[in-house]
Every structure is written in structure tokens, then in C-alpha cells.
Amino acid sequence: EAGVAQSPRYKIIEKRQSVAFWCNPISGHATLYWYQQILGQGPKLLIQFQNNGVVDDSQLPKDRFSAERLKGVDSTLKIQPAKLEDSAVYLCASRTGVASRSEQYFGPGTRLTVT
Amino acid sequence: AQKITQTQPGMFVQEKEAVTLDCTYDTSDQSYGLFWYKQPSSGEMIFLIYQGSYDEQNATEGRYSLNFQKARKSANLVISASQLGDSAMYFCAMREGIPTGGFKTIFGAGTRLFVKA
Numbered sequence: 001e002a003g004v005a006q007s008p009r010y011k012i013i014e015k016r017q018s019v020a021f022w023c024n025p026i027s028g029h030a031t032l033y034w035y036q037q038i039l040g041q042g043p044k045l046l047i048q049f050q051n052n053g054v055v056d057d058s059q060l061p062k063d064r065f066s067a068e069r070l071k072g073v074d075s076t077l078k079i080q081p082a083k084l085e086d087s088a089v090y091l092c093a094s095r096t097g098v099a100s101r102s103e104q105y106f107g108p109g110t111r112l113t114v115t
Numbered sequence: 116a117q118k119i120t121q122t123q124p125g126m127f128v129q130e131k132e133a134v135t136l137d138c139t140y141d142t143s144d145q146s147y148g149l150f151w152y153k154q155p156s157s158g159e160m161i162f163l164i165y166q167g168s169y170d171e172q173n174a175t176e177g178r179y180s181l182n183f184q185k186a187r188k189s190a191n192l193v194i195s196a197s198q199l200g201d202s203a204m205y206f207c208a209m210r211e212g213i214p215t216g217g218f219k220t221i222f223g224a225g226t227r228l229f230v231k232a
Contacts, residue, residue: 031217042119042206042222043160055217089158101148101167104220106160 002026004107006092012113018080021110025073025094031055033104034067034077035091043091049075082114118142119209119223127229128197135182136192136226138207144168148210149190150220151181155203163205166190194228202230 005024013019025032030051035043046065047057051072060067064083069075079086089111093104120139128134140149151163166174166181174181182191194201207223 033220035222042208042224045219045221048217048219050217056213056219091160093160101165103150103162103165104160105162106152109158111158 004092004094004105006090006107006110008110009108010111010113012115013082015084015114016081018078019082019112020076020078021090021092021112023075023077023092023107025075025092026096026105029094029096029105030072031095032069032075033091033093033095034075035093037089037091037109039088046077046090079112082112084114087112087114118221119207121207121223121226123226124224125227125229127231128194129231130199131196133193133195134197134228136194136205136207136228138190138192138223140188140190140207140209142188142209142211144211146212148218149181149183150208150210151179151190151192152206152208152222153201153203154206154225160206164192197230199230199232202228204228 007022032049034046037043046060047067048055049069052069067077089109091109092107095104147168149166153161164174164176164179166183173183178195180193204225204227206225210218210220213219
């Protein structure tokens with residue numbers, strides 16, 4: 001079974017530029033998550049989708065971050081414009097079903113450096 | 116208030132010995148789940164073990180076991196017979212219901228484990 005795919009793996013941009021990340025979850029997984037992990041910290045949930053609907057985006061900085069999940073499969077996360085404090089690893093994860101017991105499967109992450 | 120607290124930023128353990136990584140949580144829900152993940156230096160998050168709030172027995176997965184003390188709201192991870200490959204960051208996480216439906220998973224700050232040869 002293929003895992004969660006993310007691209008790019010690394011990205012360096014200057015502040016005020018825009019950037020987009022892509023995630024392809026495991027086939028059949030209805031729930032998709034985007035996390036931000038700043039160096040030395042645990043992952044922080046940015047947005048959670050159930051199929052193509054948003055379940056939770058309470059911690060998404062909506063003035064600069066946006067995300068979509070078209071057709072309930074792939075997802076993109078965009079930052080526009082980027083700030084220095086956005087430097088982090090952006091993790092995508094997916095989960096099957098709605099049972100609380102099922103674990104999340106994580107992608108390899110995209111390491112963003114904003115200079 | 117912190118939902119998940121991991122008080123040990125770093126831990127050292129001798130190879131082949133057991134080690135306990137602490138985790139306390141805060142929730143008013145009756146139904147919730149607790150997870151532990153491992154994150155090696157390569158960056159991927161690896162699921163280790165799960166404990167449901169209604170599970171009567173402590174979860175075990177190979178060398179990993181979860182010491183679940185519900186009244187104290189603690190869910191410590193025990194790694195037996197440590198191996199050099201266990202050196203990594205370990206994250207405790209809690210999943211609880213959210214008003215809009217579904218579940219939300221919150222991660223702690225992590226504990227970095229160093230296994231000494």
C-alpha cells in the first residue's frame with residue numbers, strides 16, 4: 001500500500017513570496033490533516049478535512065494560509081505571503097474512517113525555509 | 116491550558132534497559148484516545164501504540180507498552196530492552212471529539228530519547 005505522498009520535500013523562499021504544498025493521501029482515507037511542525041515542537045494542526053469538507057480550521061492563519069481538498073482526494077496548502085515565522089516542516093496525514101481508534105499515517109513532510 | 120504535557124525534554128537510557136516516557140493529558144471528555152508516535156531524525160512520524168479511554172487493559176505492541184492511569188490522566192510509554200535505533204523524538208497525542216463532528220488530535224511537545232551503547 002502506497003503511503004502519504006507530499007511534494008516538494010524542501011522549499012526555500014523569501015518573505016512575502018507565495019508557496020504551495022501538495023499532498024496525496026492513502027487511497028480510501030477520508031480524513032486528511034495538515035500540520036505545522038516548528039523545529040523542536042510537536043505538530044500543530046492547521047486544518048482537517050473529512051472528504052472534501054473542512055472539519056476544523058480553527059488554528060489556520062486565514063489571512064495568509066489557505067487549503068483545499070478537491071474531490072475529497074488530493075489537497076494543497078498555500079501560504080501567501082510568507083513570513084519568517086512560517087519556517088517549519090509541513091506534515092500531511094490521512095486516516096481511514098471515523099473511528100477514534102484508527103491512527104494517522106503521515107507523509108514525509110515539506111521543509112519550508114523563509115529567508 | 117496545555118492539553119498534552121510531556122515534562123521530559125530529553126532522556127538517556129542504556130542499551131537493553133527499559134525506559135519510561137511521561138505523558139499527562141487534560142480533557143473533560145469521557146471518550147478519547149491516546150497515541151504515541153516516534154519521529155527519527157529523518158523526520159517521518161511513526162505510529163507506535165494506541166490506548167482508548169474505555170480500554171480496560173493497558174495497550175502493548177511488541178517492546179512498547181502504555182501505562183494508562185485514567186484517574187491521574189497519565190499515559191506513559193514504556194520501552195523495554197532499548198535499542199540504538201530507538202533514539203528519536205517521541206510524541207504523545209490525544210484525540211478527542213470536536214463540536215463540528217469528528218475528532219481532533221493534539222500533540223505534546225515531545226521527548227528526545229538517547230540510547231547509549
